[in-house]
Amino acid sequence: MKQLMMIGFGAMAREVLALLPAELSLKWLLVPAARVAEVQAELGPAVTVLSRVEDCAATPDLVVECAGQTAVREHGSAVLARGWTLGLISVGALADEALARDLRLAAGQGGGRILALAGAIAGIDGLAAAREGGLESVTYQGRKSPQSWRGSPAETLVDLDGVTAPTVFFSGTAREAARLFPANANVAATIALAGLGMDETRVELVVDPDSRRNQHRIRASGRFGELDIALSGLPLAANPKTSTLAALSVVRACRQCTDPLVI
Ligand SMILES: NC(=O)C1=CN([C@@H]2O[C@H](COP(=O)(O)OP(=O)(O)OC[C@H]3O[C@@H](n4cnc5c(N)ncnc54)[C@H](O)[C@@H]3O)[C@@H](O)[C@H]2O)C=CC1
Ligand SMILES: O=C([O-])CC(=O)C(=O)O
CATH class of the missing domain: 3.40.50.720 (NAD(P)-binding Rossmann-like Domain)
Known part of the structure; x- marks a missing residue:
């Protein structure tokens, strides 16, 4: 054992x-x-x-x-x-x-x-392989419910209680996202490590009042072709910030x- x-x-x-x-x-x-x-x-x-x-x-x-x-x-x-x-x-x-x-x-x-x-997230295997041939761009968008962003700096960037439509409240690098949102944006760093690095990976974070899912979208292009992965994950009941996956x-x-x- x-x-x-x-x-x-x-x-x-x-x-x-x-x-x-x-x-x-x-x-x-x-x-x-x-x-x-x-x-x-x-x-x-x-x-x-x-x-x-x-x-x-x-x-x-x-x-x-x-x-x-x-x-x-x-x-x-x-x-x-x-x-x-x-x-x-x-x-x-x-x-x-x-x-x-x-x-x-x-x-x-x-x-x-x-x-x-x-x-x-899914797709790290493909992204890491694609890097070996050369990548041109990698972007990540993370989209969660207001409840999932509570207790994070999102509270000061957007009105989590009043938001009525999906709203981008952060746009920056993977390094900034992972450091500012340590309980919500670790995946930005994972994508960066597999792909173009912390400072070349562009990240958008979105609050979506109409969804209870943790949604992740990775888009990448390079010598391999293009990759577009969308994942709609259910959060853990005990912590809405954290996806079951x-x-x-x-x-x-x-x-x-x-x-x-x-x-
Ligand atoms: N890579 C990814 O896709 C994801 C990564 N995460 C990471 O996983 C972490 C854990 O997530 P949850 O379990 O949902 O959070 P949680 O807040 O429910 O649990 C964290 C636990 O870690 C313990 N802890 C804190 N500091 C510690 C230390 N120095 N030594 C030992 N234990 C310590 C706390 O007492 C708490 O019980 C998150 O903080 C985040 O960094 C979370 C979601 C997705
Ligand atoms: O569980 C998720 O949806 C992603 C997450 O919190 C993180 O990357 O830290």
């Missing part, structure tokens, strides 16, 4: 845990120090609940982060420096150049690897860790 370490125990992590492949068991869970006792009581003795990577003496087969960009900053280097594989869902953390450099350095020195998970992409990484056929 392979052993998993998970970072974070919010809406996404709970969904992942419910769908974990039978061949992988959750052995360690990292949560903020103040929540260790409460989460340990909830999960029982089969899982060791910790707040620091340093307190795990064994070697997980896989570490998956489902906790946010701050957690990547807090734990990422320690995981990679130990030579462990880190599946990253808060990919927007890599929009911080200094952090991205530190993580690469830790991975290089310790032998760890970073898996940037596709998350809530993002949690499922973490489950996919867990499956890839255990199954001899990797797809």
